[in-house]
Amino acid sequence: QVQVVESGGGLVQPGGSLRLSCAAIGFTLDYTASGWFRQAPGKEREGVSCISSSDGSTYYADSVKGRFTISRDNAKKTVYLQMNNLKPEDTGVYYCAVDIERSTCGKRWGTIRWGQGTQVTVSS
Numbered sequence: 001q002v003q004v005v006e007s008g009g010g011l012v013q014p015g016g017s018l019r020l021s022c023a024a025i026g027f028t029l030d031y032t033a034s035g036w037f038r039q040a041p042g043k044e045r046e047g048v049s050c051i052s053s054s055d056g057s058t059y060y061a062d063s064v065k066g067r068f069t070i071s072r073d074n075a076k077k078t079v080y081l082q083m084n085n086l087k088p089e090d091t092g093v094y095y096c097a098v099d100i101e102r103s104t105c106g107k108r109w110g111t112i113r114w115g116q117g118t119q120v121t122v123s124s
Contacts, residue, residue, distance in 0.1 A: 009118030
């Protein structure tokens with residue numbers, strides 16, 4: 001069975017940290033671009049970060065640059081998102097996305113396998 005499974009969400013105070021994990025089950029992350037989207041209540045889903053398998057290049061939304069770090073371990077078939085200095089506006093459901101058509105991050109995505117989402121709440 002092919003699945004994308006996220007973990008690591010939770011409740012954290014402002015300024016705190018969380019690490020999200022995204023595991024690919026039943027397929028390899030080789031030759032894929034992988035990333036994270038998030039959706040806050042009442043807002044559209046937005047791209048947060050992406051990492052390419054082709055050259056290891058990364059992309060970050062301006063709102064998270066300098067605070068979030070994306071990485072991948074192809075042997076473990078897992079993508080990580082380290083989130084530091086979290087702010088209340090980072091609250092939302094975070095979704096892992098694996099583009100099985102493209103190996104390089106770009107403005108457009110191909111065929112995406114989505115995870116089920118993990119809730120991140122930043123609140124005091």
